[in-house]
Amino acid sequence: MSSATAGPDTRAAPDNASPKPTPSRRSRWRSRSRLRVVTSFALVLLAAGVAVVVGLLVGPAPISVSETVGALARRLAGKVNPLDWRETVVVGVRLPRVLVGFVAGGALAVAGTALQGLFRNPLAEPGVLGISSGASLGAVLAIYFHLAGRAVWLLPACAFAGAALDAVLVFAIAARHGRGQVFTATLLLVGVALMSLNVSLTTFVLAISLASYNVGREVMYWLLGGLEGRTWDHLLLGAPAVLVGTAVIAAHARDLDALLLGEVSAQSVGVDVPRVRLRLVLASALVVGAAVAVAGPIAFVGLLVPHVLRLAMGAPHGALVPLSFFGGGVFLVIADVVARTVSADLPVGVVTAAVGAPLFLALLMRRRVGVAGA
Amino acid sequence: MSLAEVSHVTFGYRAAPVLRDVSFAIGAGELVALCGPNGAGKSTLLRLLLGLHAPSAGQVTLAGAPLSTLSRRQIARRAALLPQDAPADVPLSVREAVSLGRLPHLGRLQPETAADADAVARALAATDTTALAERPVTELSGGERHRVHLARALAQEAPLLLLDEPIAGLDIAHQLAAMDLLRVTASEGRSVVVALHDLALAARRCDRVLLLAGGTLAADARPAEVFTRETLARVFGVEADVRMDPTGRPIVDILETIGRTP
Numbered sequence: 333m334s335s336a337t338a339g340p341d342t343r344a345a346p347d348n349a350s351p352k353p354t355p356s357r358r359s360r361w362r363s364r365s366r367l368r369v370v371t372s373f374a375l376v377l378l379a380a381g382v383a384v385v386v387g388l389l390v391g392p393a394p395i396s397v398s399e400t401v402g403a404l405a406r407r408l409a410g411k412v413n414p415l416d417w418r419e420t421v422v423v424g425v426r427l428p429r430v431l432v433g434f435v436a437g438g439a440l441a442v443a444g445t446a447l448q449g450l451f452r453n454p455l456a457e458p459g460v461l462g463i464s465s466g467a468s469l470g471a472v473l474a475i476y477f478h479l480a481g482r483a484v485w486l487l488p489a490c491a492f493a494g495a496a497l498d499a500v501l502v503f504a505i506a507a508r509h510g511r512g513q514v515f516t517a518t519l520l521l522v523g524v525a526l527m528s529l530n531v532s533l534t535t536f537v538l539a540i541s542l543a544s545y546n547v548g549r550e551v552m553y554w555l556l557g558g559l560e561g562r563t564w565d566h567l568l569l570g571a572p573a574v575l576v577g578t579a580v581i582a583a584h585a586r587d588l589d590a591l592l593l594g595e596v597s598a599q600s601v602g603v604d605v606p607r608v609r610l611r612l613v614l615a616s617a618l619v620v621g622a623a624v625a626v627a628g629p630i631a632f633v634g635l636l637v638p639h640v641l642r643l644a645m646g647a648p649h650g651a652l653v654p655l656s657f658f659g660g661g662v663f664l665v666i667a668d669v670v671a672r673t674v675s676a677d678l679p680v681g682v683v684t685a686a687v688g689a690p691l692f693l694a695l696l697m698r699r700r701v702g703v704a705g706a
Numbered sequence: 707m708s709l710a711e712v713s714h715v716t717f718g719y720r721a722a723p724v725l726r727d728v729s730f731a732i733g734a735g736e737l738v739a740l741c742g743p744n745g746a747g748k749s750t751l752l753r754l755l756l757g758l759h760a761p762s763a764g765q766v767t768l769a770g771a772p773l774s775t776l777s778r779r780q781i782a783r784r785a786a787l788l789p790q791d792a793p794a795d796v797p798l799s800v801r802e803a804v805s806l807g808r809l810p811h812l813g814r815l816q817p818e819t820a821a822d823a824d825a826v827a828r829a830l831a832a833t834d835t836t837a838l839a840e841r842p843v844t845e846l847s848g849g850e851r852h853r854v855h856l857a858r859a860l861a862q863e864a865p866l867l868l869l870d871e872p873i874a875g876l877d878i879a880h881q882l883a884a885m886d887l888l889r890v891t892a893s894e895g896r897s898v899v900v901a902l903h904d905l906a907l908a909a910r911r912c913d914r915v916l917l918l919a920g921g922t923l924a925a926d927a928r929p930a931e932v933f934t935r936e937t938l939a940r941v942f943g944v945e946a947d948v949r950m951d952p953t954g955r956p957i958v959d960i961l962e963t964i965g966r967t968p
Contacts, residue, residue, distance in 0.1 A: 452793075583814055590806050592796050593858065596789040599758060601862060602782030602810035646842075647797040 369651045372644060376658040380434070383665040387430035390669050392676060393421050424563075432562040432570065433668045433680070434661035436627035437637075439574040439619035441660025444634030445641075445652055446581045446616050449588035450609060451516060458620040458634040461502050461523035461613065463495045465530035467624035468555065470494025472537045475551050484565045487554075488625035492573070494530075495621025499614060502526055515606075516595075519613075557628035557681025559668050570626035577619035578657055584612055585649035592647060630681045632688030633660050639695060708733050709866045709897050710755055710785070715764035717754060724750045726921045727764070732866065732899060737892040739908035739929075740901040742918035743942055748901040749790060751918065752868045755899070756787045768866065782810035786862035790870040790901075792855040796843040800854050803843050804829055807861030829861035832887055834880075849876050856884065860891070867891060869900040873907070885911045905942075906958045909933045917941060930956050939964055 388400050395403075395418050403419040404427075406412070413419055440458050447456040458464050474480050474490035506519040538555065542548035553560075587608045590598040595605050623630075637660045641652055667687060668680040708731040717725045724747045732738060740748050753759050754766055757773040766773045768784040776784075786807070796803055807829065808822040830836040833853040838846060843854055852875045859867060869888070873881040885907060888898045892913075899916075902908045908915060908929065915932040917925035919941040925932045933956045938946040947959040 452795075586806075586809055586812075586814070589798065589802070590809055592793075592798060593803065593806060593855070594789065594791070594793045596753075596758065596787065597792055597806075597855070597858065599778060600756060600782060600785075600787040600789070600859070601806055602779040604778040642797070646799070646802075648802055 368645065372641075372651065372655055376655055376662070379662045380658050383662045383669075384430055384434065386669055387433070387665045388422060388426050390672060391421070391426060392672075393418070395421060428564045428567050429559050429562045429668070430665055432566050432626050433559045433664045435567065435571050435574050436559075436623040436630065437633050437664025437667075438657035438659075438661035439570075439578065439623035440630060440634040441637035441656040441663070442578050442581055442653055443616040443620045443623075444660075445638040445649065445656040446584075446588065446612050447634075448638055449591060449647075449649060450612050451520060452592065452594075453520075454639070455635075456520075458616065458623075459527060460520060461617070462498050462526035462530055463523075463617045463620045464624050464629050465527045465534065466498025467491040467495040467621050468629045469530045469534045469537070470497075471554055471625065471628070472534050472541075472551050475554060476537050476541050476547060478547075480550075484563065485569055488566065488569045488622075491625035492621045495617055495624065498526055498530065499617035499621075503610070503613065516609075553679065554628050556679035557630040557684075558671075558679035559627055560679070562626065566626040570622045573622035574619050577615040577622070578653070580611060580615040581619075582650075582653045584608055584615075585653050588612075588649040588653075589647070627664075628679070628681060630664065631685040632692070633664055633684055636688045636692050637663055639692070643695065709769055710899075711767045712751075712755065713765050713767075715754060715761040715766060717750060717759055717761045724921055725754070725918075728918075728923045729764075730916060730923060730926050732897050734865070734897055735892050735895050736897045736914060737888055737912050738897070738899045738914045738916060739912035740899055740916045740918065741903075741905060741908055741932075742924075746918040747921055748918055749870050752787060752870050752899065752901060755866075755868055756785055757781050758787075779810050782862065782864065784864055785866040785868055786859045786864040787868040788855055788859040788870060788872055790874075792852075794844070794848070794851055796851075799840055799842055800835055800846070800857075801826065801830070801839040803854055804835075804839075804857045804861050807858040807863075810862065810864075825863055826861050829857040832860055832890075833857040834883065849880055852876055853880065853884075865896050867896060867898045869898065871901055871903065874903065881907065905933060905938070905960065909956045909958045930954060933958050 389395070389397060399418050400422050403416070403422040406419065407423045443458045444456070447458065447460060448454060450456070451460070468491070470493050471487055471491035474487045479490060480487040502519060502522050506515060506522045534555070538548070538551050541551045587598070587603045590601050590603045591605070599605050638652070638656050641655050641659055645651060645655065664680065664684065667683040670687070671678040671680045671683045674683075710732040712731070713729050715725060715728045716723065728751065740751065742748055750759065754761060757766070757776070760774070768776065768781065773781065805818065805822070805826050808818060808825060811822065812818065827836070830839055833856050835850065835853050835857055838850060838854070843851060846854065852872065856869070856872055859869065873884050876884060881904075888900060889911060892898050900912070912929060915925065915927065915929050916923060917932050917937070924941055925937065930950065933948055935946055935948055938944055938948070938958070938960075943964050944960050945962045945964050947961055949957045951957055
């Protein structure tokens with residue numbers, strides 16, 4: 333048992349063992365990849381600016397660009413004129429609606445990115461762990477028991493509690509079973525089971541609430557997902573949770589990259605997979621719970637946006653997570669503009685699915701869509 | 707101090723014991739073959755060395771520190787594992803995938819340094835994958851992908867390299883190149899433990915053989931002492947022809963499964 337016998341086999345190192353790539357080649361690659369990242373960020377930020385501006389300008393009340401800018405400028409300067417109805421519409425109605433939409437869309441897309449990477453599954457989206465359906469159940473119960481009317485924060489709080497309860501349940505049940513790949517599969521299965529349970533309970537609440545026209549209508553409307561009547565209170569309730577959760581997910585970008593190599597390889601490079609998985613699922617639950625709480629259940633953002641960005645960008649999560657946030661925000665704000673333009677009563681959730689599903693199918697047909705992305 | 711020490715380790719999945727009272731130590735600069743029939747516990751032993759399983763009895767230490775006292779990151783700086791079933795659908799470029807080997811050396815938000823880029827370049831060159839660096843892993847052939855995963859483990863630059871069947875998917879030239887690479891890696895002072903099914907290659911290229919059979923360490927010695935006709939018949943149930951080459955290395959020629967006639 334010694335290395336002394338190495339002699340005869342220690343031939344000259346194979347000729348491929350030593351030459352290093354030339355520095356110029358390496359730096360050229362790096363600049364090309366950096367260029368792609370910079371371009372993507374520039375495009376997404378530009379789109380975000382355009383989406384917010386369009387969101388502020390479009391609506392049933394005719395308010396010109398200069399009036400909109402003027403209203404915002406006066407408000408920024410601290411000069412509030414409560415008698416100017418245009419100012420009220422821009423700053424009190426449209427701006428919070430746009431911002432709530434942006435934050436909720438961003439949250440759903442970030443959670444989709446995290447969950448797709450974590451489960452190495454292109455079908456993973458904010459719904460898979462039953463989190464968003466748990467939030468819906470909480471919200472619907474709040475409406476049914478007339479809590480929603482008492483304070484503006486009660487409905488979001490109940491929705492959020494539903495999401496949190498669901499995340500804890502999924503983990504607690506799944507944790508009783510195996511580790512590694514088995515645990516991941518169990519997590520998804522438990523999530524699917526809880527989602528079905530949540531959906532049936534939500535439908536039950538909807539059915540019994542139909543006894544009262546107003547309550548039934550309110551429940552139904554909330555379930556369609558919309559940004560109607562969102563206020564600064566909604567933004568203040570949702571945004572901090574979304575930002576914290578997004579920051580946690582962004583901080584684990586490299587762990588998500590490592591998980592693409594498989595769980596064992598990820599552990600080999602020092603990723604504490606069970607702990608990282610717990611953090612990522614809880615962070616996803618946080619952002620999805622907050623998004624659903626303030627914007628209602630909105631389909632397809634969490635599935636579509638990460639896919640489109642992966643096709644454009646490749647998979648490294650360091651860029652993908654922040655890009656998803658802005659991409660999801662842009663998508664939801666634009667979808668809301670479309671919804672408002674088509675009909676004052678059309679919920680944005682209908683538009684995201686109606687636009688998102690055909691777009692997703694088109695992508696599928698053009699090239700293979702997967703976690704594999706490119 | 708040895709790089710790794712396994713002392714009286716017993717482990718089983720649920721009730722069934724896989725390994726019983728296994729003890730050995732790995733010193734610096736060794737190239738060790740881990741051999742044994744299917745189900746002998748080779749992969750399990752490699753995972754125990756990385757702390758992916760906790761032994762039900764006994765202890766594993768890396769560079770003197772018990773695994774139970776080390777964080778996953780600390781373990782990753784001491785040992786790198788190439789699993790047998792590394793996935794094919796890795797949606798990264800080759801360079802991005804290999805760069806992940808540098809993770810244990812980087813802070814959570816710390817960018818890669820020049821030293822990391824050099825380690826990646828060395829790993830790519832050593833595995834003959836430099837020319838593939840910008841290609842997506844998904845577009846590679848099976849053999850190329852194996853080499854990329856090997857490059858990831860090399861880029862980790864851990865003193866102990868644990869490889870689970872790293873050459874199974876490679877053509878014969880790349881098998882030999884990979885074994886040469888492990889030889890060079892060991893001669894540079896790192897240690898390599900490689901699970902191998904190819905007994906002839908293990909006999910020819912490794913310094914030392916750990917032979918697992920029925921959950922116990924049946925042999926731990928130089929290839930010439932382990933690969934005898936009797937041992938091969940007893941452990942693998944095969945009839946073999948074993949000769950010595952002029953340097954005293956065994957040349958193993960597996961002829962037939964015992965009990966069968968050609």
